[in-house]
Amino acid sequence: MAILWSAVSSDLFQLEEWDGEGVLYLTESGDTHLLNPIAVHVLLTLNDRILELNELVEQLNKSFHSNSEGISTDTISKILAELFYLGVISKLES
Amino acid sequence: MVGYLKMKDKKINDVDNIGSPIDLSKRRLGKAGFLATAVVSSVSGKSAFAAVGTTNNCTVSGNLSGNLSRDPSQDPCEIKYSGHTPGFWKNRPREWVGTGLVPNYCDYTASGIHPACNKYDFDTTFNSDPLFAAEATVFTDVFGGLRYGSSTCTEVLWFFVKDKSSEHALGAHVVAAYLNAHYYYSSIAADSQFPYSKEDIVALYTDYLNGVLSEVLLKDVLVALNEMSGGTDPYWWDN
Amino acid sequence: MNIGSIPQCDLLDTVRNEGIVFRIADFTIKLQSPFPEVAINIQKLYTDYPVVGPDSFVDFHMKVISPKGLRRWYHPQVEFYFDGFRPFKPLPQKQAYAMFEWSLNWCIANHMHSYFIVHAAVVEKDGKCIILPAPPGSGKSTLCASLVMSGWRLLSDELALIDSNAENVFPVPRPINLKNASIDIIRDRFPDSIFGPVIKDTAKGTVSHLKPPANSVRLASKPSRPVWIVFPEYQVGSDVVLMKKSKAQTFMGVAKNAFNYTVLRREGFNTLVRLIDSCDCYDFRYSKIDEALETFQLLLESK
Numbered sequence: 001m002a003i004l005w006s007a008v009s010s011d012l013f014q015l016e017e018w019d020g021e022g023v024l025y026l027t028e029s030g031d032t033h034l035l036n037p038i039a040v041h042v043l044l045t046l047n048d049r050i051l052e053l054n055e056l057v058e059q060l061n062k063s064f065h066s067n068s069e070g071i072s073t074d075t076i077s078k079i080l081a082e083l084f085y086l087g088v089i090s091k092l093e094s
Numbered sequence: 095m096v097g098y099l100k101m102k103d104k105k106i107n108d109v110d111n112i113g114s115p116i117d118l119s120k121r122r123l124g125k126a127g128f129l130a131t132a133v134v135s136s137v138s139g140k141s142a143f144a145a146v147g148t149t150n151n152c153t154v155s156g157n158l159s160g161n162l163s164r165d166p167s168q169d170p171c172e173i174k175y176s177g178h179t180p181g182f183w184k185n186r187p188r189e190w191v192g193t194g195l196v197p198n199y200c201d202y203t204a205s206g207i208h209p210a211c212n213k214y215d216f217d218t219t220f221n222s223d224p225l226f227a228a229e230a231t232v233f234t235d236v237f238g239g240l241r242y243g244s245s246t247c248t249e250v251l252w253f254f255v256k257d258k259s260s261e262h263a264l265g266a267h268v269v270a271a272y273l274n275a276h277y278y279y280s281s282i283a284a285d286s287q288f289p290y291s292k293e294d295i296v297a298l299y300t301d302y303l304n305g306v307l308s309e310v311l312l313k314d315v316l317v318a319l320n321e322m323s324g325g326t327d328p329y330w331w332d333n
Numbered sequence: 334m335n336i337g338s339i340p341q342c343d344l345l346d347t348v349r350n351e352g353i354v355f356r357i358a359d360f361t362i363k364l365q366s367p368f369p370e371v372a373i374n375i376q377k378l379y380t381d382y383p384v385v386g387p388d389s390f391v392d393f394h395m396k397v398i399s400p401k402g403l404r405r406w407y408h409p410q411v412e413f414y415f416d417g418f419r420p421f422k423p424l425p426q427k428q429a430y431a432m433f434e435w436s437l438n439w440c441i442a443n444h445m446h447s448y449f450i451v452h453a454a455v456v457e458k459d460g461k462c463i464i465l466p467a468p469p470g471s472g473k474s475t476l477c478a479s480l481v482m483s484g485w486r487l488l489s490d491e492l493a494l495i496d497s498n499a500e501n502v503f504p505v506p507r508p509i510n511l512k513n514a515s516i517d518i519i520r521d522r523f524p525d526s527i528f529g530p531v532i533k534d535t536a537k538g539t540v541s542h543l544k545p546p547a548n549s550v551r552l553a554s555k556p557s558r559p560v561w562i563v564f565p566e567y568q569v570g571s572d573v574v575l576m577k578k579s580k581a582q583t584f585m586g587v588a589k590n591a592f593n594y595t596v597l598r599r600e601g602f603n604t605l606v607r608l609i610d611s612c613d614c615y616d617f618r619y620s621k622i623d624e625a626l627e628t629f630q631l632l633l634e635s636k
Contacts, residue, residue, distance in 0.1 A: 014599070014602065016584075016606050017581075018579065018580035018581050018584075018609070019579060019580065019581070021134075021579055021580075021581035021582070022581060023581050023584045023585065023602075023606075025599065025602045026139070027599065029139045030138075030139025030595055030598050031136060031137065031138055031139045032136065032137040032139075032585070032588055032594075032602065033132075033133045033134075033135070033136045033137075034133065034134040034135045034136070034581055034582065034584075034585045035132055035133060035134065036131070036132060036134055038132075039132030039133070042132075078131070078132075079131075079132045082131065082132040082133060083132055086132075086133075135585050137585060137588045137589055137594065137595075138595070139595050139598075
């Protein structure tokens with residue numbers, strides 16, 4: 001069974017981005033977080049569509065060109081876990 | 095970081111072009127560029143630095159306001175002031191341990207003008223109690239003056255509380271205030287439940303001995319402080 | 334009529350009794366204090382500030398007074414009351430004037446939530462203003478004093494008041510709070526500078542307040558457009574360095590130095606977004622005043 005990821009309703013957060021970095025405002029708590037460029041891209045991508053982890057990794061590696069092995073699944077997993085903890089993405093089981 | 099300019103170059107015209115502009119469509123990231131954590135830094139929605147927004151808030155902008163510590167007496171996060179009476183301390187010699195004052199044993203059943211207090215503990219009934227092993231503190235040795243002669247702090251309390259000796263009222267309240275200061279004064283303003291330190295109490299009595307401070311005023315203030323036990327009365331300074 | 338035009342005895346009487354009512358930019362203050370040094374230094378440092386009628390609406394009713402009881406004369410203290418409320422523990426009486434200045438900072442920072450308020454110095458020249466957010470010890474006030482004594486207008490040395498559209502910073506020019514070595518640095522560099530009392534043994538060490546230029550006070554009702562946000566850092570012996578700072582990092586840095594960012598919630602977030610959008614952002618490191626002044630002049634000329 002695959003896990004699908006998606007951003008939550010835009011009522012619950014606000015993201016502003018400058019030069020790849022982003023500041024994320026959480027409506028309920030009032031907390032504000034500085035996100036690294038990859039996390040920003042993950043959130044923006046999941047705001048547009050629902051994806052599985054592997055699809056997301058592939059998408060990001062097209063957008064970011066790395067000198068070495070590319071962005072790993074492990075890295076994206078950790079970022080997903082953080083964003084899930086912050087409450088800005090949700091997961092569904094397909 | 096996009097770039098920096100040392101001022102030896104003497105111009106900032108092309109500062110926006112210093113370093114490589116960041117192109118989102120084709121990011122070039124070395125190994126070190128990947129950040130495993132999404133969140134780089136955070137500002138809590140309940141920042142202690144921020145004002146709460148009402149006049150009765152618990153926080154103070156310490157960065158702005160010099161040495162101004164919050165006043166617990168007008169603080170919704172209220173701290174209770176504490177102070178115990180001479181009678182309280184008379185009956186709790188065990189609580190004197192560690193305060194710098196050593197009690198001596200007084201016979202609780204004694205009556206008459208002077209209680210039967212022993213300076214040394216080793217009488218037949220109580221000679222095993224280590225509380226009274228050390229020599230009891232003489233009032234004058236700590237606070238100075240000649241008023242109470244060779245009386246110990248314990249005896250001064252007893253004279254006042256048991257004998258209702260007005261002569262000993264001031265001394266008794268000085269001892270009580272000293273013990274209250276030990277337990278309830280803190281150099282951290284927000285934590286303090288008693289406004290004077292032990293050193294302050296000694297200094298107050300010294301000022302009285304030197305004629306700077308009247309007995310009446312000193313006693314009135316100490317009485318007010320020592321009678322605040324467990325209460326929330328914050329306005330000690332109004333007494 | 335300005336405070337400076339009131340005869341000293343009259344001012345002493347007024348401050349001691351019914352209180353002096355005067356304006357600082359958009360704020361009206363009523364100050365009462367029995368301590369002569371408070372009145373004397375108000376006259377010295379607030380010379381150019383307008384007095385208003387005693388029946389005017391007052392934003393902040395302030396009293397800097399002696400406590401009742403023993404502390405009136407034993408290790409005498411001073412207390413501050415705001416609208417009858419005493420927000421702070423007392424200070425030693427010799428800090429009475431500083432108590433007024435610090436307490437007024439608190440009044441503004443805690444009550445003017447129609448503004449987005451940042452702990453920052455703000456200076457302006459040629460219609461462009463620079464916001465200098467900084468925690469204590471960064472050298473912000475020394476830098477601010479240097480700029481202001483060199484022709485920049487002082488909007489504030491402690492509080493940037495920004496409207497919700499982030500289009501304007503509103504002035505609240507007041508004496509600049511300098512500490513320790515900075516006092517002599519500014520006094521030596523600018524011999525015409527006028528200082529209030531030098532107060533020792535405060536929690537911040539030795540402090541004194543620098544009188545703002547008359548022009549800054551005269552223009553107190555004129556807001557200015559924010560163009561740059563610069564985070565200063567004084568570092569002994571360092572070369573002067575001006576470094577571009579990412580906008581997202583600047584956002585976080587300003588939010589951490591803002592008094593009411595969390596109070597204003599999403600409105601605060603959006604105001605700060607607008608501010609960051611409209612400003613160029615830098616980190617600035619310096620050790621010599623002349624190099625700092627030169628850098629800021631070059632920055633001004635770059636736009």
